[in-house]
């Protein structure tokens with residue numbers, strides 16, 4: 057494993073993952089038209105239309121016609137993608153941004169060739185994530201630990217930008233600040249590209265002939281995440297394309313989605329990486345609220361909450377009720393107050409609303425999990441007479457087996 061001091065090096069290693077999901081509307085219709093034309097000119101295939109996919113104007117991709125299972129829905133030629141780094145390097149988005157922006161000087165032709173892709177991506181006021189978090193938004197999280205994580209991420213961005221960080225040789229990157237001709241890249245430019253790469257680059261797994269890479273994949277980066285995806289992304293050396301293949305029949309007009317990371321199931325991960333939250337039913341605990349798990353941990357396929365906390369499950373114990381309660385009582389406001397704040401219309405900024413919704417859902421998941429465990433323990437006590445406390449060692453073994 058790559059041992060880095062930074063806690064946020066690599067989130068998911070073995071899946072095709074990124075996040076194209078937009079939190080709000082924007083529809084540069086012309087830009088997606090130009091993008092499609094450009095891809096087709098270079099030998100690609102585009103069976104998708106880009107547009108609003110829900111009532112709030114979320115941007116996404118819909119099928120332009122019916123597709124059979126196994127058919128290629130979109131194909132992006134290798135020469136219309138950007139290979140940023142080996143996945144092995146474990147580069148952060150800031151380092152990937154350095155690699156990307158260096159192309160401006162080192163490969164001006166490729167930079168110019170990729171212009172239709174840049175034009176299709178969200179603009180500076182349309183993207184938000186941990187690299188461009190605003191200081192005034194931090195207290196809304198109501199979690200000093202999360203605040204300091206995000207602050208550290210933003211410090212890292214500065215260090216990469218200025219070239220101040222002392223890095224181990226295998227992770228050495230050339231800072232833009234030390235690159236002749238890069239003086240016109242401002243910190244704001246750099247932060248924008250870093251936030252883009254945090255959300256719009258892909259970790260593509262290795263196959264027989266190819267090592268795992270970090271990439272930018274035009275068009276495919278506009279496909280939203282879906283828990284029940286209808287396409288899978290593949291590298292296809294025969295056609296020299298990255299392709300989206302239908303995994304079951306797709307009807308014309310249906311939204312096309314792919315599953316790019318299980319981590320979206322947990323709202324702290326989704327918020328920090330992608331700046332959106334999901335109101336799952338039943339609500340799921342944040343990764344950081346599981347015992348011994350940090351928000352930066354990379355877990356391939358974590359057990360579901362009911363496998364952890366359901367009746368008889370390893371964490372269905374009184375100690376866990378106490379631990380979850382100790383997290384819950386830290387928050388200065390309750391779920392109801394958060395809900396009232398969201399409904400009051402006081403929060404004019406969409407980003408503030410996402411953060412308040414996040415903390416509300418976090419508290420709800422904590423409360424419901426606690427209540428569920430409590431009820432299961434009481435039920436068990438009734439059947440067995442005196443209370444049987446499952447030893448906590450079981451929980452520890454479980455974590456080591458499943459969460460390492």
Ligand SMILES: *[C@@H]1O[C@H](CO)[C@@H](O)[C@H](O)[C@H]1NC(C)=O
Pocket residue numbers: 097098099133135169296
């Ligand atoms: C990309 O490759 C295709 C053939 O595979 C070719 O027709 C096209 O001109 C290439 N584009 C660039 C910019 O090299």
